[in-house]
Amino acid sequence: MHEMDEEIPRVVHYFDYKSPYAYLAQTETFELQKQLGVPIDWLPYTLDISKYLGAAELDDSGHDLVGSRNAHQWRRVRYAYMDCRREANRRGLTIRGPRKIFDSSIAHIGFLYAKARGDWRLFHDALYERFWKHEVDIEDPRAIAGLLDEFAIASRGFSDYLAGEGRREHDRFVAEAEARGVFGVPSYLVDDELFWGSERIERVRERVLAGPLARPATIG
Numbered sequence: 001m002h003e004m005d006e007e008i009p010r011v012v013h014y015f016d017y018k019s020p021y022a023y024l025a026q027t028e029t030f031e032l033q034k035q036l037g038v039p040i041d042w043l044p045y046t047l048d049i050s051k052y053l054g055a056a057e058l059d060d061s062g063h064d065l066v067g068s069r070n071a072h073q074w075r076r077v078r079y080a081y082m083d084c085r086r087e088a089n090r091r092g093l094t095i096r097g098p099r100k101i102f103d104s105s106i107a108h109i110g111f112l113y114a115k116a117r118g119d120w121r122l123f124h125d126a127l128y129e130r131f132w133k134h135e136v137d138i139e140d141p142r143a144i145a146g147l148l149d150e151f152a153i154a155s156r157g158f159s160d161y162l163a164g165e166g167r168r169e170h171d172r173f174v175a176e177a178e179a180r181g182v183f184g185v186p187s188y189l190v191d192d193e194l195f196w197g198s199e200r201i202e203r204v205r206e207r208v209l210a211g212p213l214a215r216p217a218t219i220g
Contacts (some may be wrong), residue, residue, distance in 0.1 A: 003122075006082045006206075008038055009038075009190050009191045009207070009208055009211070010041070010189075010190070010191055010207060011038055011040045011041065011189070011190050011204070012040070012041045012043055012188065012189040013042050013043070013186065013187070013188055014043055014044070014045040014048045014157070014177055014182055014185050014187040014188075015042065015043075015044060015045065015064065015108045015185050015186055016041055016045055016104055016185045017044075017104045017108065017110070017128060017131055018044060018045065018047065018098065018101075018102045018131070018138070019047060019082070019125060019185045019186070020081065020084035020088075020095050020132065021080075021084060021185065021186060021197070021198060022185040022186040023084075023088075023093075023128050024067050024084060024087055024088065024091070024093070025186035025201070026124075026125070026128060027091075028192065028198060028201050029186070029188075029201065030121075032201055032205060034203075035143055036205065036208055036209070038208055041141055041212065042111075042124070043119075043173050043175065044112065044170065044174075045173070045174060045176070045177050045182055045185055046102075046103075046108055046170070047104075047184065047185065048104045050077065052139075054135035064134075073214065080097070083098045088089075088132075092134050093129075093132070093134055093135075094129075095132045096133060096134050102138055102139055104138050105138075105141055105167075105168045105170055106138060106139055106140070106141055106144055106162065107127060107131075107138035107144055108170055109144075109161070109166040109167060109169075109170050110118075110123075110127070110144035110145075110147070110148060110161050111124060111127070111156065112166055112170060112173075113141060113148065113153070113158050113161050113166055114156075115148065115160075117153050118150075118152070119155055120153070121153045122141070123147060123150075123151045123153060126147060126150070126151065127144075127147060141159065141162055144158070145158050145159070146190070154199075165186060166203060180192065180194065181194045182196075183196070184196055184197075186198055188200065190204060190208055193207060195207070
């Protein structure tokens with residue numbers, strides 16, 4: 001562990017359960033936290049994929065029922081899933097492409113509920129793994145509640161939390177993330193410096209070890 005004479009920088013990691021790239025970054029992010037001995041604050045950032053890649057929903061034959069994506073967007077999407085499956089195969093993970101763009105906010109509120117009530121790691125890992133195996137519907141509050149109970153996080157108050165405090169917290173975290181420049185996942189904030197993508201984890205490590213006196217890079 002590198003000795004730091006000053007205050008330890010604050011590190012925030014933003015993820016989305018429906019992002020395969022964020023899924024692939026989880027193990028490395030936990031390992032980074034372990035190696036550095038620096039707490040990392042996990043926060044959900046719900047992507048609005050339709051804004052930049054168009055809306056889509058596939059039927060059982062694989063035909064798009066919405067038809068709003070152009071050819072360029074489809075090429076990007078197909079490459080992204082091919083690339084993620086290729087990397088997942090190297091790690092022994094499963095990534096099955098979803099048939100629609102999911103609203104992951106319910107699952108993210110489930111994460112916030114778990115985070116406030118105990119050890120959320122097992123819930124988090126299982127939710128990621130099962131979603132990408134098509135074994136859990138992240139839009140179904142009952143499925144999220146069942147997963148909470150499975151990992152000893154009592155779900156009795158989850159329904160009320162989802163409809164009230166949890167939704168407000170979720171929306172606030174998303175708004176705060178965007179105010180700080182976040183636009184995608186996986187993202188990392190070290191104090192006020194933003195790093196996007198799992199390939200930047202090494203830069204996150206360097207920035208943390210440099211300490212709070214390091215000057216963040218500016219844009220423009």
